[in-house]
Amino acid sequence: MKMEAKQVKMFEDKLDFIHVESVIGSGYEEQVAKLAIEDGVAYRAARKNMQIHSAIILKINDEFSGFFTFQVNHEAKEFCLLQSAMDLNKKDKEVYSQMVQKIIDQNTFGYPMIMTVSTKHDLENPKVFQALGFITYLDLSGYAYMVYGTMEQIRFKRLAHATMTNTWTSTKADWLKMKKEWNEKIEAAGEKYDIANPKFASRDGCWQGGSGMSNVVLSKKTIEENGDIKHEKGKSFNGNASVLDPVACEVILRFFMPTAGTSVYNPFGGGVQMGFVTGSYGLEYLSSEIRENQCDANNTICQDFYNTKWLQSDSSKFQPKKKYDLCFSCPPYYKVEEYLDYDGKAPEGELNSIPTYEEFRDTLFEGYKKGIAALNDNCFFVIMTGDSRDKNGAYYGCEAEHELFFKEQGLHIYNKIVYLECEFTRLAQAKITLNYRKFPKREQKILVFYKGDMSKIKELYPPLGRL
Numbered sequence: 001m002k003m004e005a006k007q008v009k010m011f012e013d014k015l016d017f018i019h020v021e022s023v024i025g026s027g028y029e030e031q032v033a034k035l036a037i038e039d040g041v042a043y044r045a046a047r048k049n050m051q052i053h054s055a056i057i058l059k060i061n062d063e064f065s066g067f068f069t070f071q072v073n074h075e076a077k078e079f080c081l082l083q084s085a086m087d088l089n090k091k092d093k094e095v096y097s098q099m100v101q102k103i104i105d106q107n108t109f110g111y112p113m114i115m116t117v118s119t120k121h122d123l124e125n126p127k128v129f130q131a132l133g134f135i136t137y138l139d140l141s142g143y144a145y146m147v148y149g150t151m152e153q154i155r156f157k158r159l160a161h162a163t164m165t166n167t168w169t170s171t172k173a174d175w176l177k178m179k180k181e182w183n184e185k186i187e188a189a190g191e192k193y194d195i196a197n198p199k200f201a202s203r204d205g206c207w208q209g210g211s212g213m214s215n216v217v218l219s220k221k222t223i224e225e226n227g228d229i230k231h232e233k234g235k236s237f238n239g240n241a242s243v244l245d246p247v248a249c250e251v252i253l254r255f256f257m258p259t260a261g262t263s264v265y266n267p268f269g270g271g272v273q274m275g276f277v278t279g280s281y282g283l284e285y286l287s288s289e290i291r292e293n294q295c296d297a298n299n300t301i302c303q304d305f306y307n308t309k310w311l312q313s314d315s316s317k318f319q320p321k322k323k324y325d326l327c328f329s330c331p332p333y334y335k336v337e338e339y340l341d342y343d344g345k346a347p348e349g350e351l352n353s354i355p356t357y358e359e360f361r362d363t364l365f366e367g368y369k370k371g372i373a374a375l376n377d378n379c380f381f382v383i384m385t386g387d388s389r390d391k392n393g394a395y396y397g398c399e400a401e402h403e404l405f406f407k408e409q410g411l412h413i414y415n416k417i418v419y420l421e422c423e424f425t426r427l428a429q430a431k432i433t434l435n436y437r438k439f440p441k442r443e444q445k446i447l448v449f450y451k452g453d454m455s456k457i458k459e460l461y462p463p464l465g466r467l
């Protein structure tokens with residue numbers, strides 16, 4: 001057997017790992033700054049505003065040979081590993097790993113420890129950290145976002161990374177991964193309680209046609225006896241019902257629920273998603289929904305959660321008896337879908353069966369008024385909505401009317417978010433509609449309103465920590 005040559009160290013090095021509360025004032029300021037600049041990647045550790053943080057100083061045979069800076073954030077309850085470097089002539093993975101281990105030992109608080117590393121770095125890389133027990137929670141353009149802790153502890157950060165700006169692209173890899181996990185949970189609950197197709201329950205066939213807000217269009221392919229492939233266009237297993245995206249629900253819940261908040265009210269409730277997500281977090285959820293079949297299906301699916309309820313009622317008339325910490329609604333988009341009950345008819349007062357847009361809008365806004373009255377001060381009211389076109393092809397202007405309405409009610413317009421879906425089905429539509437100069441609609445809006453004193457938001461809502 002061929003032996004690999006390995007250099008044997010003649011003498012063991014003397015290693016010291018010195019913990020300093022802050023680089024500034026430790027006596028190592030200049031050495032840290034010099035090495036940080038030589039290293040290049042760790043250059044930020046040369047800055048005064050970074051040297052306020054703690055560090056492990058590495059000494060090899062009594063000579064300064066490296067550092068690793070870190071910050072304990074008690075407000076966000078997290079432990080952030082910052083910059084690290086080793087003397088360019090003394091780089092050694094084993095010694096570097098011991099330095100990381102010394103940092104892990106400093107975390108006596110049980111906080112998740114977070115670190116962003118480059119896959120290209122010789123020491124500060126995923127393999128080294130993985131060997132010490134870190135796990136990667138996000139892979140992004142050559143960087144691994146890692147945690148020494150659990151995936152639940154960094155869930156909020158993961159959601160933040162999935163969004164980041166006011167354009168939420170629901171087709172990104174991590175978004176789809178999280179969505180799949182939620183859908184599997186919803187499917188499992190449906191199977192447990194015998195609700196077929198739980199993501200779309202009671203919504204089969206509700207979509208009204210080509211101008212609708214289809215989420216899914218599946219074309220069915222079958223192989224004929226002679227071997228030809230038959231293509232049935234536009235078939236879909238759920239009638240193209242616009243079901244809510246559970247990841248969007250989770251982001252909304254995590255971002256817009258106050259730290260001390262416990263409850264959500266949803267007028268014009270619809271599908272199970274927002275309730276399922278809220279219930280999974282152990283929070284209270286009440287939804288007013290006019291169709292009994294939808295309420296029954298959702299209540300059955302969510303029966304294991306604490307206080308997650310759909311109440312069969314007309315939201316424009318129903319006034320919740322208590323106050324809530326977050327209002328959310330994804331109401332009907334005018335005439336895009338039909339909402340039918342057990343008897344195959346739209347219940348009296350159902351919004352999409354109202355003959356004119358103006359009456360539809362006024363009834364919808366009545367429901368919002370009751371929601372606003374039931375919303376605690378310094379809380380958010382989030383609406384996911386989309387405009388639709390009238391018979392002549394002009395937009396009703398429903399989104400704009402939402403903004404004006406909430407402003408008139410005294411709320412602040414706080415975020416206007418674009419929720420983007422897969423463009424696949426829209427591309428086919430475009431081939432026809434662009435001739436009429438109509439661009440197929442690929443986005444929905446998430447309009448976020450705030451009731452109260454905006455200067456309180458930072459104090460009342462949970463910190464995100466380092467992203």
Ligand SMILES: C[S@@+](CC[C@H](N)C(=O)[O-])C[C@H]1O[C@@H](n2cnc3c(N)ncnc32)[C@H](O)[C@@H]1O
Pocket residue numbers: 242243244267268269270271272288289290291294313314315316330331332333339349350351352
């Ligand atoms: C289905 S949602 C819109 C789509 C939503 N994204 C979802 O996933 O469910 C709208 C819901 O509002 C309900 N609705 C319509 N008029 C209502 C009213 N006056 N009061 C309460 N709910 C109503 C419909 O039955 C429907 O389930």
